[in-house]
Amino acid sequence: MKIRDGFMLREIAGQWVVVPLGEKVVEFNGIMTLSQSGALLWQVLEKNASEEDLVEVILKEYTIDKETAETDVREFVSIIREKNLIN
Amino acid sequence: MSLRWGELYSQLISGARERKELISASFELTARCNLQCKMCYVSHSVNDLKTKAKELTTAEWIRLAEEARDAGLLFLTLTGGEVFIREDFKTIYEKFMQMGFVIQIYTNGTLLTKDHVNWLASIPPSKVSITLYGASRKTYQEVTGYAEGFDKTIRAIDDLLAKGITTEIKTTVIQGTRYEFDALLDIALQRKLQLGIVNYVSPNRECSHSDPVGNRLSSQELLQYEIHMSEREQQLTAENIKDITKITDAVTEEVMPAKLDVVRLKDTPALAFPCLAGTSAAWVTWDGRLLPCGLLDIPETNPLEKGFKAAWEELKNKCTLIPVCKECQECKYQSLCEHCPARLFRETGYYDQPAPYLCELAQSRSVYKDRMKA
Known part of the structure; x- marks a missing residue:
């Protein structure tokens, strides 16, 4: 999985936001905010990663159990897939 | 996780203000304009080669x-002058749209030709904001010196709307447009748009041909305009047509978009600007x-020489030295006054001196309000 080209993750005033670039504003009409962990996952997905990679990153960064990490990752991936933000 | 622009906008703006981080800017791509409006505060002729050379x-714009x-x-506003007279506008805009701005x-x-509109539709900005300088060719001739401008502007608005590009229309209240509110409102309502009202006309910042002060309404005339607006609003609200107008700013509406930005933060030293200017x-x-x-x-800094970040930090520091107008702060009409250091400076030459024009207007509004109550 990889984030599609044409989106930029930016930290604005302490918040993570995803901004569509150029022609992408036509299909992604809006702006998306991400939590700290969402931004971390996004950055990993910019370089291509599997769900297992994402879980691993979350477990490394946060003190949570594997099951919760898997659920959170699945939910995150499902949302950005629904928004057509990943290949 | 996802919010609409408007919802997120306020969150980001207040966050930036608290942290004193830059979030919003206007790039005045040119001071040249094809119109010669009588009330313009910064405009040079389209063929002014000296200005063009500077x-x-x-x-440089791309680097900045x-x-x-x-x-x-x-949040980046592209303004002028008239931005579409720059031959490189398309290049600049397309580059900026790849940088992660909301433009x-x-x-x-x-x-704005059909070609421009088709191009913009393929890479649309968050909004195109168009100023209408009257509701007829006659008024356009009188205010801008260009009668055909009216037809062209209306055509541009309709083309933009037809392509689904978010479009805003606003007008500047001056002697020439004083009696045109109803006609302008009709133009807006026919297109299901709000009409933005720029009710404050500032003295010149730089412009050789215009006379903003000579063309703006007196405080009494402006009050009458506002009363008429309010009456029309009430009438239309009774017909279930709401939010037909909003008071806006000629220079940069996005800097002060919501009430929360006007409220000073309790734990910060009194900054002279009520808006985000010089803070964010x-x-x-x-x-x-x-x-x-x-x-x-003034104050100004030089981002080309120092780099934008250093110039911005220097500007923020300079802005903390701008004095607050104590008389304005203690004035009983303050809630009815739109004073700020920039307006006071343009009106009086000082950041902290009350401006008679604004004082008279606030006072007139108060008298009218009291009369209505009685």
Whole structure:
């Protein structure tokens, strides 16, 4: 999985936001905010990663159990897939 | 996780203000304009080659935009003069759209062809904001010196709307448009748009041919205009047509978008600007000066020489030295007054001296309010 080209993750005033670039504003009409962990996952997905990679990153960064990490990752991936933000 | 622009906007703006981080800026791409409006505060002739030679180049604008983005800039307004007279506007805009900004374009609309609109539709800004200088060719001739401008602007608005591009219309209240509110409102309502009202006309920042003060309404005339607006609003509300107008600012509406920005933060020292200017918002002039707001020409810093980030930090520091107008702060009419250091400076030459024009207006509003109550 990889984030599609044409989106930029930016930290604005302490918040993570995803901004569509150029022609992408036509299909992604809006702006998306991400939590700290969402931004971390996004950055990993910019370089291509599997769900297992994402879980691993979350477990490394946060003190949570594997099951919760898997659920959170699945939910995150499902949302950005629904928004057509990943290949 | 996802919010609409408007919902997120307020969150980001208040966050930026608390942290004193840049979030909003206007790039005045040119001071030249094809119109010669009587009340313009910054306009040079389209053929003014001396001015054109001093305008930043394509590469300079792109460099400044990249540096401003790295300093945190998100909301970028492209303004003039008239931005569409720049031959490189398309190049600049397309580059900026790849940088991660939320862009709006201020234009008079007269130069927007169908080709422009088709191009914009393929890479749309968050908003195109068009100023209408009257509701007829006759008024356009009187205010801008260009009668055909009216037809061209209306055509541009309709083309933009037909392509689904978010479009805003506003008008500036001056002697020439004083009796045109109803006709302008009709133009807006027919298109299901709000009509933005720029009710404050500032003295010149730089412009040789205009006379803003000589063409603006007196405080009494402006009050009468506002009363008429309010009556029309009430009448239309009774017909279930709401939110037909909003008072806006000629220079940069996005800097003060919501009430929360006007409320001073309790734990911060009293900053003179009630808006984001000099705290989280800035203005880059056509010749590359960084200012807190387009009405002012001081304090300024030089982003081309120092780099944008350093120039922005220097500007913020300079802005903390701008004195607050104590008399205004203690004035009983303050809630009815739209004073700010930029307006006071343009009106009086001082940041902290009450401006008779604004004082009279606030006082007139208060008298009217009391009369209505009675």
